[in-house]
Amino acid sequence: xxxxxxQSTQTIIDMVHNFIKREVLPLEPxxxxxxxxxxxxxxxxxxxxxxxxxxxxxxxxxxxxxxxLSLIDHGLVSxxxxxxxxxxxxxGCQAPDAGNIEILHLFGSDEQKQKYLQPLxxxxxxxxxxxxxxxxxxxxxxxxxxxxxxxxxxxxxxGHKWYTTGAEGANFSIAMMVxxxxxxxxxxxxxxxxxxxxxxxQFIRNIQIMGETGTDYHSHGExxxxxxxxxxxxxxxREGHGFRIAQERLGPGRIHHCMRxxxxxxxxxxxxxxxxxxRVITLDGKTLADNEVVQHKVxxxxxxxxxxxxxxxxxxxxxxxxxxxxxxxxxxxxxxxxANTMQxxxxxxxxIHGGLGMSDDTILAYFYRHERAARIxxxxxxxxxxxxxxxxxxxxxxxxxxNPQNVVD
Numbered sequence: 218x219x220x221x222x223x224q225s226t227q228t229i230i231d232m233v234h235n236f237i238k239r240e241v242l243p244l245e246p247x248x249x250x251x252x253x254x255x256x257x258x259x260x261x262x263x264x265x266x267x268x269x270x271x272x273x274x275x276x277x278x279x280x281x282x283x284x285x286l287s288l289i290d291h292g293l294v295s296x297x298x299x300x301x302x303x304x305x306x307x308x309g310c311q312a313p314d315a316g317n318i319e320i321l322h323l324f325g326s327d328e329q330k331q332k333y334l335q336p337l338x339x340x341x342x343x344x345x346x347x348x349x350x351x352x353x354x355x356x357x358x359x360x361x362x363x364x365x366x367x368x369x370x371x372x373x374x375x376g377h378k379w380y381t382t383g384a385e386g387a388n389f390s391i392a393m394m395v396x397x398x399x400x401x402x403x404x405x406x407x408x409x410x411x412x413x414x415x416x417x418x419q420f421i422r423n424i425q426i427m428g429e430t431g432t433d434y435h436s437h438g439e440x441x442x443x444x445x446x447x448x449x450x451x452x453x454x455r456e457g458h459g460f461r462i463a464q465e466r467l468g469p470g471r472i473h474h475c476m477r478x479x480x481x482x483x484x485x486x487x488x489x490x491x492x493x494x495x496r497v498i499t500l501d502g503k504t505l506a507d508n509e510v511v512q513h514k515v516x517x518x519x520x521x522x523x524x525x526x527x528x529x530x531x532x533x534x535x536x537x538x539x540x541x542x543x544x545x546x547x548x549x550x551x552x553x554x555x556a557n558t559m560q561x562x563x564x565x566x567x568x569i570h571g572g573l574g575m576s577d578d579t580i581l582a583y584f585y586r587h588e589r590a591a592r593i594x595x596x597x598x599x600x601x602x603x604x605x606x607x608x609x610x611x612x613x614x615x616x617x618x619x620n621p622q623n624v625v626d
Contacts, residue, residue, distance in 0.1 A: 233304075236266075236267070237297065237298065242301060244303065248302070249583065252431075272284065273309050276310050281334070281335070283338065292473070292529065293530075295310070297480060298477065299480020300483065311434070313346040320466050321337070322334060324465075329453065346382070346392075347378040349378060356596050356600040358460060363375065363376020363378065364394055364398075365407060367449070371446050375443060377439075379438070379440070382436070383433070384413075384420055384437075384440050389410055389411060389412050391408055393407075394408075397457060400457060406459030407454075407455075410451045415445055417445025426590075474552075482558060488566050489566035489570075521561065535547060545608075547626070549604060553598040563585050609624065
């Protein structure tokens with residue numbers, strides 16, 4: 218595994234960092250005070266600038282108008298974008314659109330690609346992804362109850378979903394529905410493309426998250442599918458392959474998430490160090506940085522961030538060079554470990570800032586509210602730990618006794 222970043226990739230990262238610092242960070246106070254909808258005109262101007270710089274869609278293949286970066290290079294860019302909650306949106310690689318683009322590219326028909334993929338990749342429209350249900354365990358998609366029943370040349374969809382990110386203002390949804398309840402668990406579900414102006418698609422509300430109710434892309438919606446009739450041409454991929462498609466979406470998506478979280482770690486850690494160096498706490502001019510407890514905390518967090526970063530880059534390298542199956546254990550491990558590292562860093566930075574950290578005068582309170590969910594969505598910590606632990610122990614049973622082998626690849 219090469220640890221050196223190529224000059225071309227470093228140039229891209231530097232351009233992204235400079236753009237975030239110069240154009241995006243000054244917009245954040247407005248982001249806190251205004252609705253996302255109100256900011257759309259300004260965000261459109263910045264998106265156009267990104268396209269003019271040739272930095273649009275780092276994860277997109279070049280034939281879709283993107284940069285065609287490898288997973289590792291995109292991860293490094295994602296880390297830079299993670300410094301601001303607006304970063305990924307402005308560069309066209311925000312969830313859930315990025316994941317929807319990926320599965321449309323892999324499984325979409327020519328008609329679906331022309332109608333949905335191309336304008337989505339260009340940032341002309343938005344989408345949402347409806348999988349999590351109100352009444353079933355979100356960490357286990359095999360328990361889904363929402364249904365899609367074939368009726369002639371159509372499917373009729375019924376179901377109740379929530380935490381559908383960006384449902385308000387989306388042009389279409391990709392929905393995971395049960396098509397064959399009697400099939401084996403992995404073959405029960407299918408994916409469907411549902412235009413959000415379909416009479417059977419009902420947007421109910423934006424969910425209030427820790428005291429905040431977002432708007433437009435910056436929101437999590439509750440939606441209903443009520444006798445929602447769509448043509449069979451809106452089936453994405455093959456019937457019964459919904460779980461497989463979801464897995465294809467989640468693997469690389471976790472790399473993107475983890476590198477974004479590391480960007481949040483980097484900014485929070487930077488703010489922590491800045492505050493520690495500047496905050497005078499004694500009459501003789503000593504600062505927080507002179508306190509041994511703070512020094513120990515800084516050292517511990519540095520080590521954790523470095524460890525998390527290398528783990529994610531290794532998983533990305535495995536996917537790029539050996540395939541997702543080889544990286545299965547590492548993908549699961551980084552999901553919960555990096556999320557926990559991020560939470561520790563944000564919490565420590567907020568603590569060092571004292572009362573200032575509790576206010577929206579810094580980004581820390583925003584991170585604290587919005588990133589706590591990282592340990593829940595895409596599978597809770599406990600689910601990933603149980604699954605990974607079970608898989609490791611099972612694999613060790615198969616290894617020949619007396620033949621020492623590394624457990625960690």
